[in-house]
Amino acid sequence: MSDDRQHPMLQYIINNPEAFANNLAKTLENAGKALAAYLEPREKGEVKQDGADELTNVIKTLAQVGEYWASDPQRAVEAQSRLMTGYIDLWNSSLKRMMGESSLPAAQAEPRDKRFADPDWNDNQFFDFIKQLYLITSKWAEDLVLDASGLDEHTRHKAEFYVTQISNALSPSNFLMTNPELLRLTLESNGENLVKGMQHLVEDIKEGHGAVKIRMTDTSKFALGKNLGLTPGKVVAENDVCQVLQYEPTTTEVLKRPLLIVPPWINKFYILDLTPEKSFIKWAVDQGHTVFVISWVNPDERQAQKSFEHYMKEGILNSLDVIKRATRQQEVNAIGYCVGGTLLSVTLAYMAARGDERIKTATFFTTQVDFTYAGDLKVFVDEEQIAMLEKKMAEHGYLDGSKMASAFNMLRSNDLIWSYVVNNYLKGKDPFPFDLLYWNSDSTRMPAANHSFYLRNCYLENNLAKGRMEMDGERLDLSKVKVPIYNLATREDHIAPPRSVFLGSGCFGGPVDYVLSGSGHIAGVVNPPSRNKYQFWTGGKPEGQLEDWLKKAEEHPGSWWPHWDAWIRSQDATLAKARKPGAYRMKILGDAPGSYVTMKA
Structure with missing residues (x-):
């Protein structure tokens, strides 16, 4: 038996007092630099207290x-x-x-x-x-x-x-003195971990312009267009709200109905086009879908007055016009992810009121339309807090991306905040390169008018579910939405809880297939069949309570992606010749993933 096993407290003794003292001095020096980096933008008036x-x-x-x-x-x-x-x-x-x-x-x-x-x-x-x-x-x-x-x-x-x-x-x-792993590491390395950790803190405060922007991954290992967002495609339309991307076909025949994906603008669309093996977009193209994706602008003061209505008209409705010009097809399958799905549901209700029948099926990824059980994000929503937020947004015309990122990270603070504080600043380790966390750190701003409307009408007043939301003179009624719906929830979702998604299924007037995937808001969606991870459940009509539905639901191993593809084909499996971007004299504005997605917050 080793001495360490015989005398466990020996591992909590300083190995080299002189080296430890030197490293402690360096740590204090770096702490001074961290404080200076924090104070500098405030002294210059660049950051408000x-x-x-x-x-x-x-x-x-x-x-x-x-x-x-x-x-x-x-x-x-x-x-x-x-x-x-x-x-x-x-x-x-x-x-x-x-x-x-x-x-x-x-x-x-x-x-x-x-x-x-x-x-x-x-x-x-x-x-x-x-x-x-x-x-x-x-x-x-x-x-x-x-x-x-x-x-x-x-x-x-x-x-x-x-x-x-x-x-x-x-x-x-x-804390260093109350965490045995940290204490052992500090004593074994004579405090070198603290020197490096404080260097990380200085760098992260400078990167956050006076705020601590905790690094979750090694950002130098990723770049859009190099190892992320690689599915070949073209930008075929652009306005000051979004770009529209059309992807190159990989099959000789495709489904007649093109597929429009409406991602959230709270994050960037390439969560659905990470590495090629994880890309839902690439997989959908390979199955024979003609895929169009909305890439939202990263807004600044110029988009301050862009509301939900602008995002509906200049985003979804304009994209439907673009798809018709690009493919000569009027009928479309549509997917909405998270708040993109909420906007899609708003658009469907608006189209139903106007007699517009271009969208023939709707798929929702972790989407809420009834916000009764909207989870911990409701903590941030009441009249007092929204008024406070609107006052801040009025200063620049947008909500800074770091504010939303912080709110989402707080939903799982042990995993998404404190584990990185310990790893980066106390252990002094570099975070592991992980594409999903690179995307998570690539935050976006929110237009003031859009974000205020969303918080008030959805989270605070739940007007969409209650039939009280108005858009461009139309009172929206989800019960008039008769198109078939594939409604995907994820079992461990902190943002769109499965109970909330389940309840929202009852708002629509047509057939709704509720599908529950394993894992959470991101991993439950980005779950390619090749990885054979998690599982999903299917069952009867989403009526009553989720717990009762689950008791009767059938569990399936692996990814839900093939199940969704079969569902789409069950609605209409008509094939057509593959369409390339630029057909019918469509002007090509650039290569995918486009320029809007590369704009940093």
Whole structure:
């Protein structure tokens, strides 16, 4: 047996005190540079001091929870007693363990919690004590919110979300002296990890122009048109809202109906055209679809007044005109992803009101039309917060892409924030090159008018589902949308929860096939058959409760892509000769993936 196994505390002793002292000095020097990088844009007036309004909102929300418990002395005593009971149980079990007796832990981490995967979180009594102390305290804080009766549902939802964010931030896994893996690494390397980590922090603050733009991947390993977005195609139309891309056919015959893909503008379309083996666009082309994709502009102040109506008319409706000129076909299959699907559903209701029947089938990827169960993003939506956001957007005419990226990352803060803080700044490691995370970091801005309409009409007032949304003088009624719909949800989705997508299925007036894929908002969609990952469920009509539907649903291994392709062909399998971009004297404006998608926020 090695000395380290005989004396486990030896791994927590400095190997070379002189080298450690030198590296500590370098770390402090880099910390000064990080502070300077943070202050410089603020001193120049390039960055406004903000965050006070958000902090005020958090404090007000949590204060309402505190008022509930403090308003009744008996309740307050009960709350304190619950916490002290947990601490006493921990103290007693720790004493037993010190005396060599067997004892059950007072609190245990979830088996899937990666933060406490290191063996010393259990084997070393000091770190085990710290971990259990944290778990007991965080669980107690969460229960305070859940048990605070009398709070309205929105306030409770916000309080629960904020407590989770604070709890995640204060985890002992995020701090050098309370994380055994970090402490060992620091002592073994004589602090070199901290030197490199602080260098990363300086670089990330400079990259974020005074804010910490946490790197999730090695961005130098990816570039659009070189190893991402490689499916051959052409830009065949362009306006100040979007470019329209048409992809080169790879089959001699294609389905007669072209396929229009409406991606979200909250992110860039190439999530559906990552590497060739992951590309839904390439796969659809190879199956014989004539694929057109809308590539939304990365807006600035010039698009400030572009609303949902502009995106509908200059985006989807204009693209239908482009497709007719490019293929001489009027009938189209359409796909909408996330908010692109919400816009597509709005467009379908508008077209139904106008008697426009060009879209013959609609496919939705993780799309919400009824926002009753819209998940944790509803935390950010109430009159006070929207008014605050509109005031900020009015300054430049758009919402900065980093704001939306931060909101999405907070939905899974342990995975998408704190794991990278630990890896990049405390371990001093470079993040692993990963195409999906490169895309995730490639944020986009939001036009002020569009984003305000979306938040108010969908998240805040749920007007589309209630039949109260108006567009260009038309009151929109989804029940008048009679086209067949393939409605894909993903089981672990934090953005468009499967329950929300399921509920939205009932809004439409035609046949709806609800399909549930394994994994989440991105991986559940970008799941090519060649990888044979996850699974999907199909079943009867999406009626009643999702849980009841699932009990009767049939599980299928692998990707849902072939199932969708078969569904499309079941609607109309008529074939036609393949069409190349530029046919019928269509002007070619450039190569795919186009110029709009390369614009940085």
